[in-house]
Amino acid sequence: MQMLSSLGIILLGYLIGAIPFGFILVKARTGRDIRDVHSGRTGGTNAMRAAGKRIGVLTALFDILKGYGAAQLALLVAHGDPWLAVLTPLAAVLGHNYSIFLARQDKKGLWQFGGGAGGATVGGGAVGLWLPSLYIMLPIALAIYYFVGYASVTTLSIGLMTTIIFAIRAWLGFGPWEYVVYGLVCSALMGWTLRPNIMRLIEGTERFHGYRARKQKRKQAVKGKTKNTARIALHQG
DSSP, X not given: OHXXXXXXXXXHHXXXXXXXXHHHHHXXXXXXXXXXXXXXXXXXXXXXXXXXXXXXXXXXXXXXXXHHHHHHHXXXXXXXXXXXXXXXXXHHXXXXXXXXXXXXXXXXXXXXXXXXXXXXXXXXXHHHHOTTHHHHHHHHHHHIIIIIOOHHHHHHHHHHHHHHHHHHHHHTTSSOTHHHHHHHHHHHHHHHHTHHHHHHHHHTOOXXXXXXXXXXXXXXXXXXXXXXXXXXXXXXX
């Protein structure tokens, strides 16, 4: 009976994570299917590309809440079982990355489960397991996004930070080692999902954001002004 109850909680965690907020918000705002935009993922970065910054931020917040809610639900009913506390938000990450609500057949007739890369949901799960992790992970993730400029690197850093935070807490005797498994498995899941991005990072063709994107826009603007000035001078000459 206890096992069936635990499996039910884990399944509920998956269903919470599978709610495709990016798809819903972009569809409501623009009528577009986010799966047909750029990377096809349903996370905040692609939602921003599809429907603007406000929708991107809302998507990220809701994705964080999915992981947080799943972890809090598990802690509420786990009765000291660290594995249930870990597996429930982990199921939410799986639901986010491979949502049953976004299942559709491809051209070969194979079923594909749409979703995101899981960064926000992984972070939400970590915060749900230990609230102070928010104050460590959020500023670092924002700094990486803005100054390093790659959304994929930011996403991967969340899994790494989760693993390190829970490993340090476990080493100091403040938390269970099972939480480290959450960080490790989530990192592996995100790495698998972000394979195309990792290849583009290696090739130097990955799209960047933040400071680097602004710097590039300023350079292009200066180039454009220089060319226009040269054309005007040539015409007047």
